[in-house]
Amino acid sequence: MSTTSSIQTIFRDHLFAGKSALITGGGTGIGLRCARELARLGAKVVLAGRTREKLEQAVAGISEQGGEAHAVVCNIREAEDIESGIAESIRLMGGLDLLVNNAGGQFPSPAEDIPRKGWNAVIDTNLTGTFFTTQEAFRQHMRSHGGAVVNIIADMWQGFPMMAHTGAARAGVDNLTKTLANEWGRHGIRINAVAPGIIETSGLERYDPMVRPFIEEAAKNNQTRRMGTEAEVAAAVTFLLSPAASYITGVTLRVDGGQSIFHPLCPPQGDGKMPVFEDTFDRVQDGSVP
Ligand SMILES: CCCCCCC/C=C/C(=O)SCCNC(=O)CCNC(=O)[C@H](O)C(C)(C)COP(=O)(O)OP(=O)(O)OC[C@H]1O[C@@H](n2cnc3c(N)ncnc32)[C@H](O)[C@@H]1OP(=O)(O)O
Numbered sequence: 001m002s003t004t005s006s007i008q009t010i011f012r013d014h015l016f017a018g019k020s021a022l023i024t025g026g027g028t029g030i031g032l033r034c035a036r037e038l039a040r041l042g043a044k045v046v047l048a049g050r051t052r053e054k055l056e057q058a059v060a061g062i063s064e065q066g067g068e069a070h071a072v073v074c075n076i077r078e079a080e081d082i083e084s085g086i087a088e089s090i091r092l093m094g095g096l097d098l099l100v101n102n103a104g105g106q107f108p109s110p111a112e113d114i115p116r117k118g119w120n121a122v123i124d125t126n127l128t129g130t131f132f133t134t135q136e137a138f139r140q141h142m143r144s145h146g147g148a149v150v151n152i153i154a155d156m157w158q159g160f161p162m163m164a165h166t167g168a169a170r171a172g173v174d175n176l177t178k179t180l181a182n183e184w185g186r187h188g189i190r191i192n193a194v195a196p197g198i199i200e201t202s203g204l205e206r207y208d209p210m211v212r213p214f215i216e217e218a219a220k221n222n223q224t225r226r227m228g229t230e231a232e233v234a235a236a237v238t239f240l241l242s243p244a245a246s247y248i249t250g251v252t253l254r255v256d257g258g259q260s261i262f263h264p265l266c267p268p269q270g271d272g273k274m275p276v277f278e279d280t281f282d283r284v285q286d287g288s289v290p
């Protein structure tokens with residue numbers, strides 16, 4: 001975890017001054033790291049999620065560092081929550097220029113064991129929730145003011161064994177990204193996606209500890225031979241939201257160290273020589289960085 005002032009950013013100060021950003025799932029992990037970076041760069045941010053306590057703690061952290069942040073309790077599986085959550089976000093920030101559809105999750109399961117309720121929960125969150133959040137942002141603000149959207153998906157390019165539900169949902173969002181980019185470009189809206197590989201976040205801690213060794217092993221199957229960092233994902237999101245990406249819409253940027261291009265003829269080897277891009281705050285705290 002990082003504080004707003006300690007975050008690593010390659011972007012210039014005040015890049016998002018005057019901009020308003022809504023980050024779903026902004027209370028933890030990748031979403032919070034994105035929110036911190038956007039706030040550090042001058043944006044007002046709303047963090048949306050289901051758990052008030054997590055959101056308020058995250059808001060306090062950003063506020064302490066001089067950023068403007070607000071918490072909005074919103075379950076993106078509920079239509080009424082989305083409608084009121086977007087309205088509240090616009091009221092709190094005076095607009096809605098940037099949307100990061102980051103809220104999501106799933107559970108590992110062989111396909112044959114996924115119960116209908118679990119399938120529906122994952123599809124409702126990752127596909128349906130993402131779509132209707134974006135639609136509501138369009139209806140309430142972006143249709144008349146333009147904007148930029150980034151959808152967080154996953155590395156499902158070769159299918160997603162043990163995660164059939166989320167693989168299907170995220171592939172749907174990849175396609176949706178292109179459809180909406182085509183339909184809404186005329187309104188001055190750019191829509192892109194980021195597909196992370198395996199990222200060390202609080203989200204991984206929510207899985208059964210029995211799964212951890214599989215995750216550790218899978219995380220070696222990329223050219224860096226390690227998990228990605230929240231900072232590495234947030235940098236890509238920030239870029240896609242920024243004016244530097246003004247000629248980019250409808251694309252999905254893979255932030256996976258090359259995991260998705262794994263080839264059996266040349267599998268990743270060695271200890272990983274590529275430098276990591278991350279916040280040093282935590283490692284300073286735990287003594288691993290002087
Ligand atoms: C094989 C390893 C590959 C590793 C790759 C890792 C790459 C990706 C990593 C991440 O994305 S981590 C970050 C995201 N965070 C999470 O995924 C959090 C953990 N997941 C969840 O919270 C849940 O899975 C959820 C379904 C997404 C949401 O849960 P929620 O509490 O909101 O839903 P419920 O209404 O309680 O549950 C509905 C229904 O879902 C089924 N179910 C939920 N969890 C499990 C489980 N662990 N195992 C089996 N089934 C599950 C179940 O049918 C639930 O209904 P009930 O039985 O509870 O009535």
Ligand SMILES: NC(=O)C1=CN([C@@H]2O[C@H](COP(=O)(O)OP(=O)(O)OC[C@H]3O[C@@H](n4cnc5c(N)ncnc54)[C@H](OP(=O)(O)O)[C@@H]3O)[C@@H](O)[C@H]2O)C=CC1
Nearest residue numbers: 025028029030049050051075076103104154198199201203
């Ligand atoms: N970490 C990784 O390796 C990868 C992560 N991803 C994706 O990146 C995104 C962020 O994950 P990460 O930071 O790792 O994990 P987290 O679990 O920390 O983040 C997920 C966030 O989404 C929120 N959320 C979940 N369901 C809902 C809902 N129905 N309505 C509103 N908010 C919700 C959660 O808050 P709350 O429960 O309080 O609502 C939480 O803040 C997710 O979509 C994840 O699947 C993709 C690929 C890899």
